[in-house]
Each structure stands twice: as C-alpha cells, then as structure tokens.
Amino acid sequence: MWPPKGNHMGLPLQRKIMEQIIFYILAAATVIATVFSITERHAVHAIVYLVTSFFALAVIFYLLGAPLVAVFEVIIYAGAIMVLFMFVIMMLDLGHPEKVGTPGIRDWWPALVLAGVVFAAIVTIVAAATGSPAAGQAIGVREFALVLFQRYGVAIEIISMQLLFALVGALYLGRRQGKGEKP
C-alpha cells in the first residue's frame, strides 16, 4: 500500500516509488481515454482515443513484467486491429456523427444497472482487502517461450487453425457478388 514499506524485488526504493507513480498515472490515462472513446459519437475519434488507451495499457503491461505482451499489444492491437477498424469505417464512410442516433434512456438503464452491480462488487472487495504488494517477479522472454512451446504446443496449433478459418471466412464474406449469384 501507499507509501511502500518494504523493498520487495531488491529494487532501490526510489525506483519502486517512481514505477508506482507511473502505474497510477497510466491507469488514469487508460480509464479517461476509454471513457472518451465510448462517449464519442464520431467513430474515427473513438478509434483514436482507443489507440491512446491501448498505448498506456501496453506500458502498464511492461511495468507488470510482461515485455512480450506489451510489444504484441502495440503491434497487433494498436497497429493492426485498430487500423482494420479505421479501414472499414473509412471504406463504408461511417464517419458522420449526425447520422448516428443518440442512445436514449431506454438504452442506458440496463448498462447502468450492470455497472452498479460490478462497482458494488469492487467496493466490497476493496473494503475487505488488506495487505501490501506481494513479491512478484518479472518473466523474461526465454521463460515465456519455453512455457509457450513446451506446455502449450497444442494450443498454438489450435490458434493457427483458428486464424486460418478466420481468413477463409473473411475471404468468403468479402468477395464481390457475381451476376445473380447468391452469396
């Protein structure tokens, strides 16, 4: 808890405090960018806010000792998936906020009820919690790769087949329709 009492990972205390401050700043940046993203009516602006949020989250992953996941977050999420969204939005010309209807109160209340339930659960957990940061450790690329390819080899094969199926499905859905031909 704040202020940190011990020196868990053998880090100098000053560096640990600095990493904690960076974590909380990045957490605030992530949450604020996500809030802007989901309340934005212009789809392109929403995507840009989401990319900001993903960059902050990637640095949080790095601070949590997962450099490989941080790199994949930037390359695949912010680099590939968001660009795919942007491509579809621009291809279909959806960047017109005046054509988008504003959600009314009928759309809001189920979301607010569910959000209230989850926030009540979080508050209950926080009220019951005690303790200080445990001694976690960073995981290097070598250990990550060993676990990935020794223990989860079958999962890698399944994921590769899943990506292949997604490719075939997207090709089938995206092809031009011929003359009178049913898709």
Added chain:
Amino acid sequence: MIVPLLHVLILAGILFVLGLVCVLVWRANIIMMLIGIEIMLNAAMLAFVGGANRWGAADGQVFALMIIAMTSAEVSLALALVVYLHRRKKTVNADEFNTMSG
C-alpha cells in the same frame, strides 16, 4: 510486484465495466459494439498479466497471447460481416438486420 494485485484487478474491473456499458448503450451501432468487445478483452488480458506477475508463472502471459490471437480472428470476421451487411442494407444499425431471407 510494483503495486498490489488488488489495484491491477480494480483497473481491470473498471475497464471491463466501461466495455460492457459501451456494448449495452450502443446497441444500435455495430462498430461501437465491436469497440466495447475490444475493451472488455483488454481488461481480461490485464487481469491475466497481473496474475502472471503476482505468482511468477508465465501461463497468464501465454493466455494473454491467446486472447490477442483470438481477438484478431474475431475482429477480422466481424468486420467482414459488417462490410457484407452494409453492402446489402446500406446501414450499420443493428436494428435493421431483422430478416433471415438469403
């Protein structure tokens, strides 16, 4: 671990709720629903990575990698469906897609 696991889980919970609110509020707009699903999957990844750091096991990071691969497959298929539906009905409003005739 630089911060308690609880704080990481609280951040993941807040992000998950924001994604859920996005999906439930923008029920009429397919693109915003997909964005909400992205936010929720990111929150799940954050919880996995925090757990991997707390217990010093690489399994959580492996599952985060699986989530990334699964998300890219899901998004490519979903956006192909959006393009296909937009070609047929000229809209991305989910309420318009209410017929099953091929």
